Amino acid sequence: MAKKLQYGMVGGGAGSFIGDVHRRAIDLDGKAELAAGCFSSDFSKTLQTGEQLNIDKDRLYKTFTEMAEKEAARSDGIKFVVIVTPNNLHYPVAKEFLKRGISVACDKPLTVEVEQAIELKDLAEKNNCLFAVTYTYTGHVMAKEARAIVKRGDIGDILVVVAEYPQSWLADTIEKEGQKQAAWRTDPAQSGKSNCVGDIGSHIENLVSYITGLKIKKLIANLDVIGEGRSLDNNAEIIVRYDNGASGTYWCSQVAIGFENALKVRIFGTLGSVEFEQENCNYLKVTKKGQPTQIYSRGNGYISEDAASFSRIPTGHPEGFFEAFANIYSAFVNALIKKLAGEKIDEKNFDYPNIDMGIEGVRFIAKSVESMQKGSVWVDMD
Amino acid sequence: MAKKLQYGMVGGGAGSFIGDVHRRAIDLDGKAELAAGCFSSDFSKTLQTGEQLNIDKDRLYKTFTEMAEKEAARSDGIKFVVIVTPNNLHYPVAKEFLKRGISVACDKPLTVEVEQAIELKDLAEKNNCLFAVTYTYTGHVMAKEARAIVKRGDIGDILVVVAEYPQSWLADTIEKEGQKQAAWRTDPAQSGKSNCVGDIGSHIENLVSYITGLKIKKLIANLDVIGEGRSLDNNAEIIVRYDNGASGTYWCSQVAIGFENALKVRIFGTLGSVEFEQENCNYLKVTKKGQPTQIYSRGNGYISEDAASFSRIPTGHPEGFFEAFANIYSAFVNALIKKLAGEKIDEKNFDYPNIDMGIEGVRFIAKSVESMQKGSVWVDMD
């Protein structure tokens, strides 16, 4: 094993759920190690988190700009930065690192505005950086298997997509009771134009796109704002038309009591269908026309090579959320290692969500909001 | 037990799936017996079916008009007629019987045009007839329990409804191979304006309305026509807005490989949610805010009295499709028996789908088609 790649993190201080997830997921494969951080706008918190995580004190920074400057200046500086801040900071933070040649793994949605996302892409290209957008769920082995099944033509031409992502964590207005994540998610200044479509609708859009390869041509969106004092959506129904003529319906909700994190994607084709559920992520339902429904299970011999290569443990031993995240980082770090070794990298050959997917995600959110504002009419994606 | 009530049937000849279902369902409770029929436009088929069913030959009729006339003229004539023809015949057949004072149980959708449905209602009232529209799925004990749960306020105010009805029987163009039911379902002349929304979308509309009591205020519909040579929809996504401000999303499909008859309704409120699945009809998923999801099972002590009264066998002994149908007929025949005994009947006090629900169903289909034709824009229900 080569020495571990060093990375830094912006955001993800004590109390952040997602910062911890990124760190543990990266640890699971032991290919990279955290070496620098600006975990909070409050430096005392950064110091505290840094100490907990055994980071050298001189690599804990007051601002992300300082961090980008100083790490870029070190000969042993970080090779990539993980951005796990509220949405509105993704763009300015990513910019600082990219322009100094440091690769980026950024949480989704990539930016608030489509233009910002495109700018980041240009910057990454100009400065020869890799860029991953951490859409977790494409990391699941069985999401990859769903993609392989579609690609192989097992379900024929796609006719209909039905996808949903219900949660219930915002059923109460917990942002009023100091729940930190709820506070920024429901705040337009930090979340951007949309809360629910931005946070979880965008996962639907990404996962469907990842599995099917379809592009959305136009969409109709209905966004609901539920709960006193709220201004951003927390429930949405979206009808889409894809470039191949198929239609789809997406539902996402943060007020759907009875559901926790229930991302589910169903793809229907002329020859069969495939269904992936995040909460039951080691399995896949596959039905071929005229045949019984089959339950594919991760880790078996019939799983395609591309998907199977991301499996860590035998069938029947459940993998979960950390493994999905780890798979994204595994592909990203592999690409980065090759790039650092001087190879010419085409990100399309590495199975992590790249900046093009990030841009599509931001566009999807913007167009959904636009459709709603115009009275839930068809809005073209270009 | 009083003598069995005699009924007649129009449609449902040999080879018809649904005629047989209606007859067996009625037999299950032994309160009514088939005594007359016009099972086909081809009289030889009517004779053949009549013989199989032990019907007196002189009560087998060449036309439904003849049947209505002669049965109305008999002192021991049928007390109600069951109409199980293709959709386009519901209206003319029902009219013949109603105007002669014979009550009607008619398959859904009630008619092709809204005006026809309203006319039938007027006719039924004028002639003192009862009228049931056999929306099967409201007959399930656990659909009734879902309604009781909502009514009791267990899930609070309704915020969101998500319902679907995927099937796959029209994935192939089997109407070209002589499959009789497929032939008329896909034929506008017999089916009316819509195939998929008409046949199964209308079940969604009815079941949601039955469980929640909500009325649709407006809707957006996207209807797809899939399969060469077809002209009617077989896949549809519909967004609805209810009178209480809640939103809903309905998906129905006849080309969704992997699903057979998978009507599922989920109702989300401020305090909880309830989920009913037709294919798993002895159970109900209920979640109250902050509590584990509960699996209600038919036949237990905690089931509400209204729902429980329709249960025939103990918990763990599955009831199914026939029982749902039988429950509709059981309520209808009970009402009819009382009416024939001279009681004044308010159909709202009997738990079967009445003609008002039938009218709403036809309107829902018409408005869905209208929205599609106008480019999937909001269309008001009135």
Add this chain to the structure above:
Amino acid sequence: MAKKLQYGMVGGGAGSFIGDVHRRAIDLDGKAELAAGCFSSDFSKTLQTGEQLNIDKDRLYKTFTEMAEKEAARSDGIKFVVIVTPNNLHYPVAKEFLKRGISVACDKPLTVEVEQAIELKDLAEKNNCLFAVTYTYTGHVMAKEARAIVKRGDIGDILVVVAEYPQSWLADTIEKEGQKQAAWRTDPAQSGKSNCVGDIGSHIENLVSYITGLKIKKLIANLDVIGEGRSLDNNAEIIVRYDNGASGTYWCSQVAIGFENALKVRIFGTLGSVEFEQENCNYLKVTKKGQPTQIYSRGNGYISEDAASFSRIPTGHPEGFFEAFANIYSAFVNALIKKLAGEKIDEKNFDYPNIDMGIEGVRFIAKSVESMQKGSVWVDMD
């Protein structure tokens, strides 16, 4: 359709769950009709039940012996009798009818003693009677499909059987509170040597035997008596060895809170496995070595002809407990009609549980009790 066959019933008076089930199940196919009865040892109750069921008063009898005599004497007498009494009466009742040439459909367990069961078989043969033992669950289409799958060799040679039948209705000592069925089930005088093994363990034995064709060679049984004041078993674990060398484990319980009527049979062979669950009776889990688990669903084209011939409605439209019962009666009545028409009948060619299965069931119960009494040691079945 020929005229309906007339049958009589012993037991099954008002308040009896199972009498009603038998009657409705027979009605479902309309091939036979109830014409005579001795529904209770209390004649006033028989009269009351008879009136509810529209039975001619002169065919309601004070004793089953009187009924057997008088019906046998009528030229239009019943063609078969349904016996739905407590277990201890099966033998004397069946005897009276058989010796007068009236065929019998009797509830399980067939008798209390093995010798009685064998005597009934001899009597049936001598008097040219058919004899069905109403083991309900072999009536399910998907239990028949499981049998077809095993027969066809799809799962290879059978290695292991795991079957269970947990219920919870006797978790409380409801027999003390006047629950009638609990009272006789827990009473050795009416139930026989065993309550739990007798009532539901025997269903396991029968269903496994039906699906696999295996014969039990020897068994070890552990029977528990749970609940104050009880003397009969209500929980049992049984290990069996079959004639082909395979082993099996059976668990039945009436005190297993969380389960209602959860008969489940899993058969493991050298090439695959098959799993049938009574509460989910429209489906079957089938796994072939190295392949994904498949969910077979009743009503599809891939279902074997033998099983499919018992299906009444399309896939996705649930059938249940009544249909299973009806299928047993359907096969039995078909055989009887042919016999009455003068055909020579081999009961093995008709798919209903015959008296040989009934005998095996009584033997299984007796041997289980014997093993327990000897300290849970191996006991041979012959």
Add this chain to the structure above:
Amino acid sequence: MAKKLQYGMVGGGAGSFIGDVHRRAIDLDGKAELAAGCFSSDFSKTLQTGEQLNIDKDRLYKTFTEMAEKEAARSDGIKFVVIVTPNNLHYPVAKEFLKRGISVACDKPLTVEVEQAIELKDLAEKNNCLFAVTYTYTGHVMAKEARAIVKRGDIGDILVVVAEYPQSWLADTIEKEGQKQAAWRTDPAQSGKSNCVGDIGSHIENLVSYITGLKIKKLIANLDVIGEGRSLDNNAEIIVRYDNGASGTYWCSQVAIGFENALKVRIFGTLGSVEFEQENCNYLKVTKKGQPTQIYSRGNGYISEDAASFSRIPTGHPEGFFEAFANIYSAFVNALIKKLAGEKIDEKNFDYPNIDMGIEGVRFIAKSVESMQKGSVWVDMD
């Protein structure tokens, strides 16, 4: 965060599934790091694995005895050793480390003979060592929740236990084709007296004991040897009697096609029941008498504090096999850190499987084999 604790590993070389699992699981929490190893009896393999894992070359050892000696001699020597060899080596390896005061985390079953296990316990006590036996499945948050539910009395007094652990990986005789794990599992010299009961039956015994606190008083076992050329069991049915009078039935199998790693434990009490399934490890089925079954989900507010403290991510984000393992190590390392800091440790206060559980496990295996050898008769546990 304090500096990471250093540990060593015996066994777990390249190609070993379980060595990798232990290492990643420990990494997930970042409290300990691998610093020394004797990964194989073939030193070249140890060197290769060591290089892959970035271990200092001078801490890679030819024999486990050398490793124990030299690590014990270093001032910065390992604080505990992880033993992941075939079963027969657990005892000699553990002994070498314990006698030099190095704590041990050893795979199950702890030893081949009961006496060896007791000897290890004495040695651990004498040398002031901690000892964990890595029974994975007690590490699951929801197994801990099951235990909390039982402890709290939610399901009353335990009456019946039904547990199973079916797998199918030995359905074919893959040991003949060079599958390494199959080779040693089916070899009495390396596996000990039992393969199936030893490997997975012992997990059932441990998990039931962990959740219920019950002790087995006596048992009856039937062990099957399936597959040509095999001499050790790969399917077993065991009936147990617990000290409180309750009975239980355990089934484990390695030839059960259709099941992968399907450990399932159901506990039935006077007031309710609880069910845990390893393959669906984020949920628990709980039924209280007279109430609907409830699905407890990890990460919710109603989960007991003891269990919840082991949860890493929010509800709906699946945890799996690695997390279960990590939880065992987390508790063990916590205890060890306190001990190293001079605190007096009572292992019973730390939630990892200790050496007493390890001893019980070996006894269970030995007694199961003894019962089988005596003709499947009751064998007392003491």
